[in-house]
Amino acid sequence: MKVGFLFNHDALHQIRHTAPIIAEIVRYPQVEAVVLASSQVQEDHVRALIGDAARSVTFVSLVVTPLVAALDRALRFVAPFRRVATLRQNAAAFADLDVLVVPETTSLLLRERYGVTRPKLVWIPHGAGDRSVGFRDVARGFDLVLLSGEKVRDRMLAAGIIAPDNHAIVGYPKFDTIDAAAPPRLFADARPTVLYNPHFDPKLSSWYTMGRPVLDWFAGQDRFNLIVAPHVMLAQRRLHASVEHRLLRWRRAFEVRYRDLPHMLVDMGSERSIDMTYTRAADIYLGDASSQIYEWIARPRPAVFLNASGADWRGDANFAHWQLGEVIDDASELAGTLDRALHRPDAYRAAQEAAFAATFSRTDEPASRRAAAAIVARFG
Template identity: 35%
Template sequence: MKIAFIYIAEPYQCYHTATVASALASIPNTQVVEYYSFPETPLHLRRIRHSLNLPDLPQKPFPKSWKTKALKHARRHDQERTLVLKENIEELNRYDAVIATEYSAGILKKMGLTKPKLILLMHGAAGRYVKDQYLVPEFDLVLLSGAKEEAFFESRGLLAHNSGRIIGYPKFDVFAAMRHDNTIHFENGHLFALYNPHCQRALTSASKWMMPLIQGFRAQINKPDGYNLVVAPHIKMFHKGFGFKERALKRQQGPGILVDTGSPAMLDMTYTSQAALYIGDVSSQIYEFLAIPRPCVFLNPRKIPWKNDPHFVYWTLGDVVDNIHDLMPTIANAAKRHALYRPAQEKFFQEAFGTSLLGASQRGAKAIMQYLTAS
């Protein structure tokens, strides 16, 4: 059996799929090859497997035409991704299965992918509409994190008959091995809050409230009960601008303020596992943070009418700030109010992932092999 794993976006994908690829490669008579688009991807794959004491797998960079390289240089990553897939259909048609963790890989069949089974290994978690979700039915097999995610896609008619398999969240297997690799410590010894805004323009809080938030934290850092702050936006926020956004944000770093625009700690749960408080908007990293129930604050500078909207169900797990004047007072009171939300957080997390947090990588490999051998 020949299986291709494709990493067609930033290296955050590695932390969702690398352990499943390794589990498949350990099965006799199974050949796994990993294809990647971003040159940093192999570094992350090696880092993951080193922590887990797993052997490296064969890897190949996606060949790219001059046009594709030009799109990458211009940071037109969505267009580049589509063209990379189109240019490599012939190569991928050599396999029995192609496994991706991006909805956008669903276009492969329309581009001419005929021989392999197309498999989606979900990342993030259900609860918010994403523009490429309409491509989910193009996949022959969809591996899901839990019953809540399965119900979400079924309610929208996105799962073909019997195409979904619940396996859990493979990223937790990575976290279990890497959790002690990188401890975050500030000189003042205070706890830190994580600000994790999403990149989606219509929903992100970053464009309106990131600077006031940093200024607010800077003013309270030296108080006895003050928080330090880690600013770690969604990595796609820095797609465009040729590095201007990163450099401007980095200038905000100082005592008690850590700004991260691209380190592995943004991707491997270093911050979500250690933060005392989560501050965000619509990033699915809230699911990872709630593996250990802790206070959350959600920012709504755009006055989105979120109540009773199933896409914002996780905003019921902490206080929501609609007015900037309430921003820092809400953050200061979050720990005291956490008891109001903890039962809902625990229920929410269990519904999303079940009770067996570890072992999703092996369950995923087993589900894939059962499907391929039965096809």
């Protein structure tokens, strides 16, 4: 059985969600593993994550024509042009696979538009958040969906986008890649550290309307350190579009003046922004719509959410994570909110522990091993 793993994105944040499975699935003698990567950077990242298992894997480079590469240089900051073109121009590379494992849904174009019908398609969502975009009808196009836990499964079943017989709960393979050692110290002093982790969604993100007031507030105070580490896609593009909310927003350039402050660390997309360095090192989470909040509560700590869109969020499943901390509507509320977080650090501990247990299935067996077993059991 030939099982392919596709890595076809502008950034590297999806790789840890599926790459660990490769090291487990090559243990099956009937499996031939193939990694299909659309850049050398992605291939190198996969190799680093799977270590010696790379010797048992065939690596395929997905290339595009010079014209596509040139157009991508002009369009990459506004649209996923290269991602789609890579699928179209490399359709033949997928034709002899029995199974294709992906962490996103664009890959369905292979079947729906480019005539690649043979491989069974396996989807592992890259995150376990609550945004409505993760529960769209497009999920029905997959032959097997591997899920992190009961929360996501129950919502997908209720929406009718998965069936009782085409999914499995396997846990969260990304956790298998995280170093268990203590996170590094990121600041010279012992001030409490806040992680500001805005999403890129043009409606839900706090960055477009509240980002500057938030950074200005932190720049002008001396009680907290601040890590500014947005979702990596915020920095990848200048124009952000939301199909679900039918909204476009232009991202302003990040102001250099914030980078020179010793109590503020700015990371617009390094390895540390995707390997949980910051979610493990900080003391208070400040965000909006990112699924990283669920990685944060692996160790319960205070969280604050910025309601930049004026959402009527209570009772809305798309904002379930806002029950895990205090929600504020304006940056002027930061001082009092952060004070309460410091003085009552366990106020939301019970809610966070319950949410983590519902979101992530944890057993003695690594999630990546459970995922590999589920794929082989279904298609092997």
